Structure formats: C-alpha cells, structure tokens
Amino acid sequence: MAVSTSVKVVLLDIEGTVCPISFVKDVLFPYALKALPETLKTRWNHPDFAEYRDAFPSEYSSSSDALEAHFRDLVEKDVKVSYLKSLQGYLWQEGYASGDLKAPLFPDVAPKLLEWGDKGLRVMIYSSGSVPAQKLLFKHTDASPSDLTPRISDWFDTVNAGLKTETGSYNVIASKHPAFSPKEWLFLSDNVKEVDAAIRAGMQGVVVQRPGNAPLPPGVRERLRVIETFQALDDNLTTLKD
Structure with a gap:
C-alpha cells in the first residue's frame, strides 16, 4: 500500500517496535x-x-x-x-x-533515527511508558552513540496525550505541532489497534512486526502495511517498499 503524501514526522512506539518486548x-x-x-x-x-x-x-x-x-x-x-x-x-x-540497564535497540533503529534527523524529519515518541522512562531508555541504548535523545523532537505518553488505542490521542499529538498536517505524520507500532487509531486521526500508519512479537491477527496484512524493519521504508517515506 503506497502513501502519496510526504512524511515530515515519524511517530514511534517503543516496545515491540524499536526494542524487543522481552x-x-x-x-x-x-x-x-x-x-x-x-x-x-x-x-x-x-x-x-x-x-x-x-x-x-x-x-x-x-x-x-x-x-x-x-x-x-x-x-x-x-x-x-x-x-x-x-x-x-x-x-x-x-x-x-x-550501567546495569541498557536498552537493546533493533539494529536498524539507530541508523534510521540518525538518517531521518539528518534529512530534516522530526522523530517523536508515543509510548504507554512515562515520558521520563522514555527519555531514560533512549539516553542509555546499546547503539553508538548511546544517547539518542538529541534526535527526538517530542515525547508523548498516556498522561499528556491519552490512551494509545483512542483516535483522540493522535489528534492531541498532532495539535501540539500544527505546522504539520496529520497526513504528514507516519506512526509505526506493533499494535494494530494503535495503528488503526492513528489512521482514523488522519495520520499514516504502518504495523511493525518484530522478532518476539505476538502473531498478527488474521486479515491485518491484507488491509495494512506490515514491515519487519525500518529499512523497508523508502528513503523519502513518500512510498513504502515491498
């Protein structure tokens, strides 16, 4: 499924999307x-x-x-x-x-965060974990550099945005950055209900299926784009590779 509007903001889930659920x-x-x-x-x-x-x-x-x-x-x-x-x-x-805790990112995550930032895209986080916990995780990763927080433009959780399966939460997030229309946002998550909610809010949405994630419900691949690595996204995010 191709998308026709150029992406300006990449909104990322954490668990099962950028790092293993385990x-x-x-x-x-x-x-x-x-x-x-x-x-x-x-x-x-x-x-x-x-x-x-x-x-x-x-x-x-x-x-x-x-x-x-x-x-x-x-x-x-x-x-x-x-x-x-x-x-x-x-x-x-x-x-x-x-140093007892260090977040193990999937190997494609840090390179893409750096690449997207270098190209002028905004990268933001939306997780059920608190914003302080999100910042801790991205500050202490197994990537090089370990601290990726300078690459994150904004942070959202269930307190400042709302529940991740509710369409209104994505409306709230988009409203915080009115320079970008909802269709210029791309939400990446392992949770199908979250991706559906983002799409209902006018955003683009893609399901991320990582090792260790639960099997996807029947029919998901027929109606939504599913990727296994961020490398499956093309260079300018205006289309998605097979």
Whole structure:
C-alpha cells in the first residue's frame, strides 16, 4: 500500500517496535520489582520520592506494605496506569545510571533515527511508558552513540496525550505541532489497534512486526502495511517498499 503524501514526522512506539518486548517484560519490569523494597525502606519519607508515593491512591500510599503489594499486583496484571509508570521510571533511573540497564535497540533503529534527523524529519515518541522512562531508555541504548535523545523532537505518553488505542490521542499529538498536517505524520507500532487509531486521526500508519512479537491477527496484512524493519521504508517515506 503506497502513501502519496510526504512524511515530515515519524511517530514511534517503543516496545515491540524499536526494542524487543522481552526487554520491557523480562528486564525492566523485574528490575523495578527487585529495586522496590529497598527503595521503600530507605526513601519512603524522602522529598524526591514523595511525589511518586503520593501519586498512588490514598489507600495504597498510606503504608509501604500496601504500596508494594499494589505495585506488584499492577505489574502482574500489566495494568497501564500513570502512577505505576512514573514509579517504574524512578526505579529504573539508578539501573540506567549504573550501567546495569541498557536498552537493546533493533539494529536498524539507530541508523534510521540518525538518517531521518539528518534529512530534516522530526522523530517523536508515543509510548504507554512515562515520558521520563522514555527519555531514560533512549539516553542509555546499546547503539553508538548511546544517547539518542538529541534526535527526538517530542515525547508523548498516556498522561499528556491519552490512551494509545483512542483516535483522540493522535489528534492531541498532532495539535501540539500544527505546522504539520496529520497526513504528514507516519506512526509505526506493533499494535494494530494503535495503528488503526492513528489512521482514523488522519495520520499514516504502518504495523511493525518484530522478532518476539505476538502473531498478527488474521486479515491485518491484507488491509495494512506490515514491515519487519525500518529499512523497508523508502528513503523519502513518500512510498513504502515491498
């Protein structure tokens, strides 16, 4: 499926699109769970922790035991709420800073980010993970250079944009950059419902099917473009290669 309008903004999902799903589920989530008890023990009353603690509902923020139990329950059920995502980002900071955590990008990602930026395209991120967590990930990657944050023009999450499967969220994102019409945006995600929502908002959308991702639902390849690498996008993004 070819697209006729030149792309000016590339909007990227993270998990399953620029890095393996396994990094989030098998590395980041367990790291936060492991770090949480000591953090609660040593920083419960610390001013820089208070904003994360107090963001939890009052029935959980009243004691460290209640907060930990609720945190673990949310992670186990993969509930995407902003106060969980914010605390996870806080817990990951130390891991990234120490070098224990480093985001494993798919090999085509960093070269394309650099190439798109050099050509004047804007690259932006839209993930269910909090904006601070997004910035940590892109600041500490296994690419060279490791810090890719200078290549990212803007960051969106479920707090400042909305849920990723809702069309209105993409309207909000586009409205933040009125110099670009929605049709000049290209959204890349492994989630078919997210790509559908972006297309309904007037954006272009492509499904990214990476190693480790769940199989696509029947019929997706017949109605949407599916790529396995960013290299499948042509040089100017006005058309898509087979």
